[in-house]
Amino acid sequence: MFLFVSYFFCIALALAAIPFFDTILKSIKAIMNGRRPLRLLQGYFDLVKLSMKQTFLSEFTSFFSVIWPWILLINSLVFFSFIPIVFGYFDMNILYLFCVLSLGNFFIVLYAMDNTTYFWGLGAERELFVLSIVESTLVLMIVLFAMIGGHTDVAWLHMIFNKSVFSPYEIIFYTVLVVVFFYTILAENKRFPFDNPSTHLELTMIHEAMLLETEGKQLMLLEIASKIKMYGFISLFVWIFIPWSFGITNFFLLFLLWIFKVMFVVAIIAVWEAVITKIRIFKYQEIFVILLVSQVLLMAFYILK
Amino acid sequence: MFLSLGFVFLAILFLYVAFGNFNTQKLQRTNALFCMYFLTNVFLWIQGFWPGIEGYVWGMHLFHIGAIESFFLILFGMVGIGVSIYSNYYFEEYLHHWKNLNFYYSMIFLFVVAMQIIIVGSNAMVFLVMWEVMTLSSYFLVIHEYEENASLEWGNYYLVIAHVGMFFILLGFIPFIIASSSFDFANWSGVMLTPEQRNIAFFAALIGFGAKAGIWPLDIWLPKAHPIASSNVSALMSGFMVKLPIMMILKFIVVFFAMQVDLVWGITLLIAGSLSAFLGIFYAMTQNDIKRVLAFSTIENVWFILANIGVFAIGLALWNPLIVSLGLLALLYHSANHAFYKTLMFLIAGSIIERTGTRSIAKMGGLVKVLPFLSIITMFGVLTISGVPPFASFNSELAGIMGMLKIITDADGSVLRFITIGCVVLIALMSVFAFVSFVRLYSIVFSGRPRDLDLKVRVESHLSENASYVFFVVAIFVVSLFPGLFSHIASTIIGGSSTVPLIQLQIGDFEFIPAYLILVYALLGVIVYALSRFFLGSLTKAVPWNCGYPTIPHRSQYSSRSLVQPIRRLYEGLYMQASDLSYNEYYKKDRNTLKFLKRKAYFTNIGYLKCIRGIQYLWDKVRSLQNGVLQYYIGYLFGTLMLMLLVLYYFL
Numbered sequence: 001m002f003l004f005v006s007y008f009f010c011i012a013l014a015l016a017a018i019p020f021f022d023t024i025l026k027s028i029k030a031i032m033n034g035r036r037p038l039r040l041l042q043g044y045f046d047l048v049k050l051s052m053k054q055t056f057l058s059e060f061t062s063f064f065s066v067i068w069p070w071i072l073l074i075n076s077l078v079f080f081s082f083i084p085i086v087f088g089y090f091d092m093n094i095l096y097l098f099c100v101l102s103l104g105n106f107f108i109v110l111y112a113m114d115n116t117t118y119f120w121g122l123g124a125e126r127e128l129f130v131l132s133i134v135e136s137t138l139v140l141m142i143v144l145f146a147m148i149g150g151h152t153d154v155a156w157l158h159m160i161f162n163k164s165v166f167s168p169y170e171i172i173f174y175t176v177l178v179v180v181f182f183y184t185i186l187a188e189n190k191r192f193p194f195d196n197p198s199t200h201l202e203l204t205m206i207h208e209a210m211l212l213e214t215e216g217k218q219l220m221l222l223e224i225a226s227k228i229k230m231y232g233f234i235s236l237f238v239w240i241f242i243p244w245s246f247g248i249t250n251f252f253l254l255f256l257l258w259i260f261k262v263m264f265v266v267a268i269i270a271v272w273e274a275v276i277t278k279i280r281i282f283k284y285q286e287i288f289v290i291l292l293v294s295q296v297l298l299m300a301f302y303i304l305k
Numbered sequence: 306m307f308l309s310l311g312f313v314f315l316a317i318l319f320l321y322v323a324f325g326n327f328n329t330q331k332l333q334r335t336n337a338l339f340c341m342y343f344l345t346n347v348f349l350w351i352q353g354f355w356p357g358i359e360g361y362v363w364g365m366h367l368f369h370i371g372a373i374e375s376f377f378l379i380l381f382g383m384v385g386i387g388v389s390i391y392s393n394y395y396f397e398e399y400l401h402h403w404k405n406l407n408f409y410y411s412m413i414f415l416f417v418v419a420m421q422i423i424i425v426g427s428n429a430m431v432f433l434v435m436w437e438v439m440t441l442s443s444y445f446l447v448i449h450e451y452e453e454n455a456s457l458e459w460g461n462y463y464l465v466i467a468h469v470g471m472f473f474i475l476l477g478f479i480p481f482i483i484a485s486s487s488f489d490f491a492n493w494s495g496v497m498l499t500p501e502q503r504n505i506a507f508f509a510a511l512i513g514f515g516a517k518a519g520i521w522p523l524d525i526w527l528p529k530a531h532p533i534a535s536s537n538v539s540a541l542m543s544g545f546m547v548k549l550p551i552m553m554i555l556k557f558i559v560v561f562f563a564m565q566v567d568l569v570w571g572i573t574l575l576i577a578g579s580l581s582a583f584l585g586i587f588y589a590m591t592q593n594d595i596k597r598v599l600a601f602s603t604i605e606n607v608w609f610i611l612a613n614i615g616v617f618a619i620g621l622a623l624w625n626p627l628i629v630s631l632g633l634l635a636l637l638y639h640s641a642n643h644a645f646y647k648t649l650m651f652l653i654a655g656s657i658i659e660r661t662g663t664r665s666i667a668k669m670g671g672l673v674k675v676l677p678f679l680s681i682i683t684m685f686g687v688l689t690i691s692g693v694p695p696f697a698s699f700n701s702e703l704a705g706i707m708g709m710l711k712i713i714t715d716a717d718g719s720v721l722r723f724i725t726i727g728c729v730v731l732i733a734l735m736s737v738f739a740f741v742s743f744v745r746l747y748s749i750v751f752s753g754r755p756r757d758l759d760l761k762v763r764v765e766s767h768l769s770e771n772a773s774y775v776f777f778v779v780a781i782f783v784v785s786l787f788p789g790l791f792s793h794i795a796s797t798i799i800g801g802s803s804t805v806p807l808i809q810l811q812i813g814d815f816e817f818i819p820a821y822l823i824l825v826y827a828l829l830g831v832i833v834y835a836l837s838r839f840f841l842g843s844l845t846k847a848v849p850w851n852c853g854y855p856t857i858p859h860r861s862q863y864s865s866r867s868l869v870q871p872i873r874r875l876y877e878g879l880y881m882q883a884s885d886l887s888y889n890e891y892y893k894k895d896r897n898t899l900k901f902l903k904r905k906a907y908f909t910n911i912g913y914l915k916c917i918r919g920i921q922y923l924w925d926k927v928r929s930l931q932n933g934v935l936q937y938y939i940g941y942l943f944g945t946l947m948l949m950l951l952v953l954y955y956f957l
Contacts, residue, residue, distance in 0.1 A: 054845065055844050055845065056845050056846070056847045057844060057845070057846050057847070058846070058847070058848070058849040059846045059847060059848055059849075060671075060753070060754050060849070060857075061846070062671070062673045062674050062752065063673070063677070064673060064751075064752055066844065070833045070836075071830075071833075073833075074826065074829040074830065074833060077829070078825055078826065078829075081825075093703065093707070095703060095706065096694060096699075096703060099692070099693070099694050099699060099703075100694050102691075102692075102693050102694070102740060103688070103693045103694065103695075105740075105744075106688065106691070106693060106740070106744055109744050109748055110744070110747065110748050110751075110752055113748035113749070113752045113753050113862075113863065113868075114748075114752035114753060115753075115849060116753045116754050116849075116857065116859075116861075116862045117849050117850075117851070117857060117861070117862075118861050118862065118863065121862060121863025121867070121868065122863070124748070124863065124868065125863060125867065125868050125869070125870065125871060126871065128741045128744065128745070128868070128869065128871075128872065129871035129872055129875070131737060131740070131741065132734075132737050132738065132741055132872055133875075135733050135734065135736070135737035136730045136733045136734050136737075138733075139706070139729060139730070139732075139733035140726075140729070140730065140733075142710075143710055143713055143726065143729060146710050146713070146714050147713065147714055150714070152707070152710070213849055213850060281871065282871070282874070282875070285875055292730075296726065299713075299723075299726055300723070303719045303722050303723070304719060
């Protein structure tokens with residue numbers, strides 16, 4: 001029972017920290033672009049501001065559009081609640097964890113299609129396209145975890161790389177898997193080489209196109225949902241690929257360590273987004289084909305070893 | 306005893322449906338009788354799992370009820386009951402414009418009886434005769450709108466391919482008949498065959514049953530037959546009939562070969578299964594006909610189940626209990642899921658077609674505003690069919706993928722492992738395409754605005770229609786919440802055959818947690834509903850931004866084709882469909898595309914049409930033997946006798 005309570009305490013703390021991380025990300029990007037950084041609590045202010053606004057909906061929408069943002073939020077919360085922050089509690093298959101999100105994808109496409117304007121449809125179309133590309137890479141990554149770690153349960157995955165000395169082939173595995181997971185985070189959360197949320201141009205948007213005219217409380221819900229999803233992915237990245245605890249056993253110190261690790265990943269993402277440009281939509285598959293082939297090569301290497 | 310009760314009941318039922326004009330009252334009574342007939346089977350549902358009383362019925366080797374039979378009888382009964390309830394609604398339309406409901410119901414009757422006997426039958430002759438009865442009766446059900454030319458043409462595809470399959474099934478039985486010199490399935494179990502005989506038996510059975518299940522080059526009848534059949538018949542065919550090949554291949558492996566399988570068979574099933582499943586759902590993604598989407602999805606699901614039989618067989622060949630149990634669990638679980646959700650979806654499709662008068666989803670849209678109950682029910686069906694976690698279909702897919710993963714990590718032999726890696730990629734793509742195609746279907750049909758302004762929707766609801774939907778949704782929830790049921794069934798099937806007591810089921814490696822997840826969703830849903838009443842009070846509707854134009858035309862929405870345009874463009878080479886490539890004038894000038902168009906024409910005209918015409922021509926020639934003159938027939942008899950004597954003389 002104590003474990004259960006402390007696990008969810010952890011989750012709640014992590015959820016509270018998410019707007020802060022987002023502010024950090026935006027600030028680093030701003031500095032890289034030569035702009036002024038944001039205030040430290042700007043993320044929280046934005047949410048409060050959105051929650052005080054009035055909500056308008058398209059006159060063609062049905063009751064779908066009223067409910068779906070809430071369901072999306074619930075879905076993201078459920079996803080986040082299964083992710084180990086400091087320690088793992090649930091014996092959950094990692095494929096199960098990824099597929100929990102497909103409910104959210106389902107509803108956001110419905111939400112976009114309910115509005116009936118072409119812009120939202122465009123976002124839905126591209127969302128489905130990106131999903132169809134990412135999936136097989138993700139499954140192969142899980143196969144690789146099973147091959148080298150012997151586990152597919154989330155709670156056990158941090159054992160794979162939790163060692164101080166890596167053998168040469170482990171270094172190769174680690175590098176490729178990190179790249180694959182990193183690009184999966186970017187694609188699943190519509191980050192930079194795949195989507196440019198800061199411009200409102202039909203050539204560049206995916207996620208933003210689907211909620212172009214959402215405003216007020218609904219926009220707040222959708223923003224929170226997508227942020228929770230993204231930081232869920234980043235926490236998973238930290239859990240699997242940066243598992244080292246440096247001998248710390250104190251619960252709160254471990255949580256602080258988690259915050260620093262997440263900020264490290266956030267900084268990498270921000271720098272990466274600042275230096276690269278968005279690519280054409282029909283070039284997405286090239287990245288993922290490269291990742292897929294490199295994974296298959298790794299498997300061949302492992303099997304024939 | 307219970308089987309005889311069912312048969313007596315059937316005799317009454319037949320007399321009732323075959324004679325007397327149909328009116329609303331008689332229709333309701335008929336459907337009630339069908340329901341009661343399926344309910345007489347309830348005892349048989351348990352009998353196979355009951356160690357003392359399972360076995361042969363009536364003391365002869367004609368009917369056998371074991372765990373496999375009982376499991377498929379449960380699916381049969383559930384699908385049958387739901388469809389019977391629904392038929393009250395669906396056939397009311399037929400009462401007015403189509404008189405011969407007696408014939409139609411007689412055919413349904415024959416279809417149902419044939420399927421029942423195929424499940425419980427334990428004799429090759431009984432089986433083959435009933436397989437033929439099933440094919441013919443379902444053919445007559447498929448072509449019920451025979452006034453339309455396309456109906457007969459497309460029905461013929463079904464008839465021809467079913468008979469090609471029949472030939473291969475017979476070929477698959479022959480080695481057993483020779484080796485055991487008996488038609489009883491009981492004597493076939495574990496009979497000694499040479500390796501060639503074993504291979505002939507297995508691969509012929511695979512092709513024969515695969516034709517009925519939609520194996521890749523022979524799958525063309527499925528998307529052609531379903532749109533023209535009436536929806537409850539489609540539901541019966543797609544929900545249950547395609548499970549019979551699965552049952553028979555499972556019986557071949559578990560009973561006839563007594564679990565002594567070759568590794569090659571498992572690999573073949575795995576490759577054929579994942580390839581056909583992938584191609585099936587791949588073509589579903591771009592269809593505009595609501596029933597064709599579902600028919601292609603049937604190909605996908607059936608072949609996913611068969612891929613899991615492949616995993617099961619590989620596990621048996623490698624003698625790895627974990628792979629065996631995961632494969633068996635996945636195939637049983639997915640069979641049950643598919644039976645429920647596909648039947649539900651076909652019934653819903655029938656209802657939508659009946660209400661709107663069109664099968665094309667390109668004209669639909671915004672049905673949620675007029676049919677809220679149907680849209681929520683459909684949401685459960687679609688979420689299940691596209692494999693979204695709290696629902697059962699995801700669990701079975703996860704079990705299947707985990708089985709393949711165990712092959713990759715545990716098996717010896719690099720070739721097997723490489724093949725399995727390829728199959729895992731295909732299965733992953735299959736699941737995501739299933740998701741895409743059903744998100745597309747649901748969002749086009751239900752959300753947004755109608756894409757055709759002339760679309761008229763009848764909104765009056767019917768009690769029996771809604772009852773059948775609720776029946777299947779409850780069934781889906783039951784299988785989602787209690788996945789443990791299927792591990793019990795799987796262990797009974799494995800334990801029932803005494804030849805391999807060594808294999809113990811091990812399903813502790815990964816956890817199903819749907820019950821927990823569904824509870825979380827439900828609890829949060831209630832909280833959110835309470836919150837939203839309080840919080841979202843000030844929701845205002847307004848005209849969306851439209852670049853300054855006064856109105857938004859209904860045609861400006863994303864359509865069923867444009868929603869999957871990037872995916873279609875990415876996999877252009879695989880589609881090879883003329884209609885898909887001619888969407889742009891630019892492509893018509895492109896030389897490569899012209900090649901594509903030609904190849905497609907070649908594929909359909911030579912590959913299918915010529916073959917099917919050829920077989921029909923052959924049949925016409927064979928028919929000249931049947932000239933109705935008695936002395937000719939006696940001559941045939943005499944000739945056959947002489948020939949057989951010569952053959953015997955030569956061989957013995």
